[in-house]
Amino acid sequence: MRTYQHPDLSTxxxxxxxxxxxxxxxxxxxxxxxxxxxASCAALDGGxxxxxxxxxxxxxxxxxxxxxxxxxxxxxxxxxRDEVDKRFPxxxxxxxxxxx
Amino acid sequence: MRTYQHPDLSTxxxxxxxxxxxxxxxxxxxxxxxxxxxASCAALDGGxxxxxxxxxxxxxxxxxxxxxxxxxxxxxxxxxRDEVDKRFPxxxxxxxxxxx
Numbered sequence: 093m094r095t096y097q098h099p100d101l102s103t104x105x106x107x108x109x110x111x112x113x114x115x116x117x118x119x120x121x122x123x124x125x126x127x128x129x130x131a132s133c134a135a136l137d138g139g140x141x142x143x144x145x146x147x148x149x150x151x152x153x154x155x156x157x158x159x160x161x162x163x164x165x166x167x168x169x170x171x172x173r174d175e176v177d178k179r180f181p182x183x184x185x186x187x188x189x190x191x192x
Numbered sequence: 193m194r195t196y197q198h199p200d201l202s203t204x205x206x207x208x209x210x211x212x213x214x215x216x217x218x219x220x221x222x223x224x225x226x227x228x229x230x231a232s233c234a235a236l237d238g239g240x241x242x243x244x245x246x247x248x249x250x251x252x253x254x255x256x257x258x259x260x261x262x263x264x265x266x267x268x269x270x271x272x273r274d275e276v277d278k279r280f281p282x283x284x285x286x287x288x289x290x291x292x
Contacts, residue, residue: 106219107213111214185286189282
């Protein structure tokens with residue numbers, strides 16, 4: 093069965109994490125996952141094209157921000173909140189605390 | 193005399209600020225300015241090509257992070273720390289606190 097690769101947070105640079113968070117669609121996914129704990133890709137796509145969403149999830153996984161597990165036909169995503177908070181203290185609080 | 197445009201921080205989105213900070217050269221400039229208060233472009237270029245540095249300073253100004261004033265033949269840069277901290281509380285502390 094296919095599984096996704098998830099980097100050890102210690103190998104992720106702050107620039108890499110910032111880049112992943114600097115896109116409105118990806119930031120929206122991270123915001124939703126911060127509220128919803130776990131969500132399928134379909135529940136997070138907001139009607140956007142699947143190919144573009146695949147790209148965004150790939151970027152979020154590569155930056156160590158999101159974990160994706162395969163559950164039957166669904167891909168379930170979680171925010172790696174504790175690990176990210178440990179690697180980049182205060183970053184997600186600062187980024188997610190901003191309105192607009 | 194030529195002057196630079198500096199946006200009101202209220203018009204800068206978090207995505208825009210994150211993008212500006214997501215480049216290693218720009219992050220290095222921000223780190224240096226956070227320590228040195230004010231510095232010329234020449235003092236901050238680290239031997240990098242002038243054209244590429246102009247681009248990076250332009251991006252940092254457009255994201256509301258850096259202020260540039262012209263002083264004779266020098267362009268003097270400061271980090272807009274107080275304004276950025278007010279607009280994005282905790283962001284610069286989180287980003288600048290990370291090592292590596």
